[in-house]
Amino acid sequence: MTDFTYEVDADGVAVITWDAPGKSMNVLTREAFALVEDHIDRALADDAVKGVVITSGKKDFAGGMDLNVLASIREESGENPAQGLFDFTMNGHRILRKLERAGLDPKTNKGGKPVACAINGTCAGIGTEIALACHRRFMTDNEKARIGLPEILLGIFPGGGGTTRYSRMVGAMAASPVLLEGKMLDPKKAKSASLVDEVSADPLADAKAWVLSAGDADIVKPWDVKGWKMPGGAPYHPAGFMTFVGASAMVNGKTQGVYPAAKALLSAVYEGAMVPFDTALKIEARWFTHVLMNPSSSAMIRSLFINKQALEKGANRPDVADQTVKKVGVLGAGMMGAGIALVSALAGIEVVLLDQKQEAADKGKSYTADYMDKGISRKKATPEKKDKVLSLITATTDYDALKGCDLIVEAVFEDMGIKAEVTKAVEAVVGSDCIFATNTSTLPISDLARASQRPEQFIGIHFFSPVDKMMLVEIIKGAKTGDVAVAKALDFVRQIRKTPIVVNDARFFYANRCIIPYINEGIRMVKEGVAPALIENAAKMLGFPLGPLQLVDETSIDLGVKIAKATKAAMGDTYPDEAVDEVLFWMADEGRLGRKAKAGFYAYDDKGKRQGLWDGLSKFPEADDQPDLSEVQHRLMFAQVLEAVRALEDGVLTDIREGDVGAILGWGFAPWSGGPFSWLDILGAARAVEICDRLSESHGERFATPEMLREMAAKGETFYGRAEAQRAA
């Protein structure tokens, strides 16, 4: 165990250096935490030691807690995980409190040893909480370094004293960007937010110097002095009263009530503000345990952290040699092509952006120029960087320019014939080992691959719009797609720093397969006379960023019509969505094509700003008897999750981790739930079957219970339990 080393320098400053062996970033384990205590004990006991500096031996200070620790504590605690988690949390409080008190006499507040933190790089989570327990924080002046408490983004909240300490340092209102939004701040902003005390070119040297000069008065925390008052006002102080009333309303409205961590954080701050500091830490530990015991937090950590990272690191990558992309040809410089060119060039990949007309190709390239200009105006990029990125993109009409490309991404018009032509034209110039990817969102990969001489090198790489913002990339294997093509696609996605899922070829692949029924269910309810506001609000209260009607306005109604017509043609008599089409086609006929037309299910002003729901929807009069909120929510939810289950049954999805991560990143599926499979696990298969049976009886076959789910209900299984058993077997 050498995560933390201890060394006393010539001036009597004990330097505790965090340097987890074999890791590029420090993350805190249980053993390492115990070591911190040993070192503090040693420093406090040694009369030769005048003070302590905690720093890191890595480029950065710390990434946070090892999140696997929480899961293992839960498992070890057996029957009573809450007790185990609470005890663990309280033990952490005890250690950091010892560091914070640093030997000060409880009565006189005298006789302690100064402890400073030298934050030499990025610092997050428990790293920041350790720093907050220190008496003074010196942070590097490296502008790229960040410090913060991003726990809330993973469905938990700072439970290592960070919530209590930071809210007491700056007040509940001022603490909210860091605690409630999880903002990571650069050194300057961190200083003005009081997360750090000094920004320094040499934090270690400055921290040592401070430790040697600091006296008892410098190291007593304000809350350990009699008469301390909460900055900004405690809850029943007039100013604090307004803050807390407002905070509950804001958090409630913003989270739509589905994120337990935000509620718990606020309660910990509120209840803690009215009691002495050590009691406040105990309250924080109770709420932290409460959140950890909520299935939402484990599901969020699992999908948004552990599994997302696993997929990014190539969990499902075939075992073939490195396929790093050096030169990519992007065909079609429309919105998608321009975006793909941008993210590729940003990743340092040489790009040939090809379109039929030079103006179109140039326009596609100018998307990157505009993007970089925006970055420059926000001080996130430099003119040099812009030149460098632009120099990587060649906008052309000449197929010969594609020579030397090891990957082609085709993003031309969604037409089988055009795509086939382009495929042939490309294959005539590129080398025989070049991988050809199509960015189609609707056409079957195996069909498109027929135009290729090398179908094993033909694959789908489905980007989401806007490409630079959407983090998911769906990789689709055609019937003949080979391992090298999959590896190529995965390595490309890794290069452009997005998250991949790999699925098999079927209508709409995975994401769209689930999104379309969600939208359709919303439209279907409009037809039935369900209040449109109820439909939209029900979706938001499930944690969806957009209700189905707003979503179809965004993706455009004519696209919906096109997809509906194509699906109907393919399915014939079994086509189930006539009721949806009645509304959808009528909207299209009315010219209400969505946001781009400034007219859709919503009304828009001249600038395209969304106003309210369109009053023309009264063509479908609202029924006197409106369904319960839960009925509407079940319909919207099951429309999606059943499709995800069917995708798994059909073998389109082969890994539920991809199903969950893909849903959250692809269409914002209720992140609090961890994704469709996690949501079903939280609900329980038996209950899910019960709801499905009821829904299919009253609303039709589209809610028919998948056999897999029924079987799981009978056996009392969960998706993740099954997956684990399969992995173990």
Add this chain to the structure above:
Amino acid sequence: MTDAYIFDAVRSPRGKGRADGALHEVTSIRLSALMLNAIKARNGLEGHAVEDVIWGNVTQVGEQGGCLARTAVLASELDQAIPGLAINRFCASGMEAVNLAANQVRGGAGGGYIAGGVEMMGRVAMGSDGAAIAVDPSIAMNTYFVPQGISADIIATEYGFSRDDADALAVESQKRAAAAWADNRFAKSMIEVKDINGLPILSRDEYMRPGTDMQSLGALKPSFKDMGEVMPGFDKVALMKYPHLEAINHIHHAGNSSGIVDGSAAVLIGSKEWGEAHGLKPRARIRATAKIGTDPTIMLTGPVPVTEKILKDHGMAISDIDLFEVNEAFASVVLRFMQAFDVDPSVVNVNGGSIAMGHPLGATGAIIIGTLLDELERSDKEVGLATLCIASGMGAATIIERV
């Protein structure tokens, strides 16, 4: 069971609840004591004449804290053998004091009671006693807490009342209050507030704006729009509870909501035997009392279910009621009551209400029972119902009947 009767009812004029209001110089204890003294003097209550003084008050901190009921008794000319009980059911505190007293009498716990309440809103600010339901995240979020003004606007949205509907009701309240004063209809109960030397301080309701019309109200900005739509955004919380609504229609403002005022009122309650022993003639029987809890977010719809309950519990119908006092906390509260029971506006709040004259929270419940009784006598009607909406989602009602 013993019946409970009302023998007398008094109230103070209502002063503007501001630093320049006429009653701002008067303490809540002194104003309460003036009401108690009036009841004592008008009814000749010597010695240990009543069992208790039950006093409603909402903001029980500072001078209104420390069981102001007992302090008021000690500050008054009542015998010290009479104790005091301070109670809080928010806006219905004064009514709850009357109902509690009546039910004590009915149950045989003593023959006579003084019940009433006080609120010096200009001296002890509303909300200064704190309220976990608004501040404690674990309760505020789980109950979808929004301030009352937002609740009143939810009622308007949910039940389809427009700004014009609300303003018209406010104009009517002002007209009726002015007419009532012109006709001296409050004279029987009105206790002029005098200083320690007997010099006059206030003899008329001070808050009224008799010239109010649709046009002058039309110029007022909605009071709860910003806190609803912008900071901190209470509308989003409201829509989580009422998801079939797309947006909240903010129609309430200072002119169609109840006024912030200072005031106090007292009612003398007892059994027939108690009255006979003191040589007093009952004016009305307290026929029924009721209270109920409702959804705390829309909060102010209580008058409807509590009226349904009181009628059902006592085998009565809405048509049995001759006159209504429905506290004008916000215009939409009264509009919703009239809509729900389809009652004729001409028998509701016939002498104006809290929009015109103000709503001294802890006192209003007792005030409107007194006003109802005076009007039943004046117009020679028999049965009256008074009801109030209550914070945190409650409702209270009292039915009185002349004897």
